[in-house]
Amino acid sequence: MAEARPLRLLALHGYRQSARRLRQRTGALRKALRGRAELVAIDAPHPLPAGADDDPDGDDPPRGGWAGLEESLSAVAAALAEHGPFDGLLGFSQGATLAAMVCALRARGDPRFPVTFAVLVAGFASRAPAHGHFYREPIALPTLHIVGDTDAVIAAPLSRELARCFVEPVVLTHPGGHFIPAAAAQKKAYLEFLERFWPGQGQ
Template identity: 30%
Template structure:
């Protein structure tokens, strides 16, 4: 277990969090959308110096890549078009072994991992990760990749199955000086589908996770969010009454901050939390919660 990182003056403990934006967003846009969360963390953790890092995904999206977009083309919009990025593009392709079936392939995924790994190498090590939508899916995979033994799981799986069906362990993560994360906050997250990505989730994730689900989310199907929750040991789940967005009202900020504080306290006490996180998949409405957890 790595000791807490101190600021140059040694007055506060440094808390570094990797922030992964959603599809069609960017690092600066996600920064703007999470100011309330940053402020809440700063207020709740006065003994910590909070550092949030906002990389931008490497996939530059065109209007045709944006679901539901019916405005002008990129050429017509010119400089008025808001820059949009992703960590990968989804592509449905013929299944390599099952005739007539399709398989989901995340094209550009390795480039996305390289961008994240570069951020970890340059600005880390990080204590936790926070992701929204596609960035939440990426956050789950990043937490998985940083857990002990994950690379062995990839190697074992590749030796047993058709290599075309499995995503390889990212070489960009092979030599990172980054310990396992202490927590992951997953907003409108989902599991990467199909056997191609099974090695990220088997064995299940042990990193403490808090999942935020929107009761009116019309973008991410609940079954896909539940799929990710089910592979996270001791996952905590909070449902808010809104849609596909990162909630910034007080109850949900308190839930997020309370979870981060709980995870940090467990690490400080020398407890990895496994004996306390026994409420796998437990779902709560904020109105019924007693926060912090």
């Protein structure tokens, strides 16, 4: 019998980052998941000019952000269609906020987003009144939420608040700050969550 393929996750970067920068940030995670899951990062559709607001993620040079919700959702839908199939999403910071909105749409049956789970790192719920409908009902899509206890960019309570928007979220807390952790304890949690979606495991 042929070996089952690794899971594929579409990865969404944070504010003023890029796909290249996210690949750098996830080097340890990709190594930990080798043979089990593959991360495919895409660029946000909104380049930011040099000299824009200070970068909260400490990234240089700036690339872009997920501003303009409909255009951002269309970019995610296009990537899922053009580079798929994908099993899930991985979002970091602002990318996790967008991924959570995609989860909400998927849970409502939106055919543009054929994913079955998401890993949300340092995410937060949008405060924009126009986005309130995404969180009005519990989001019935499996999620793993990564929360940094000393995150000075997205405070831990904000990430926990986002987790509470989901049905039965899995929450992993780590002692670090605003980054994607991949030490032994986190690797174990990632694998335990992802193994639910490997072929033959079922939901």
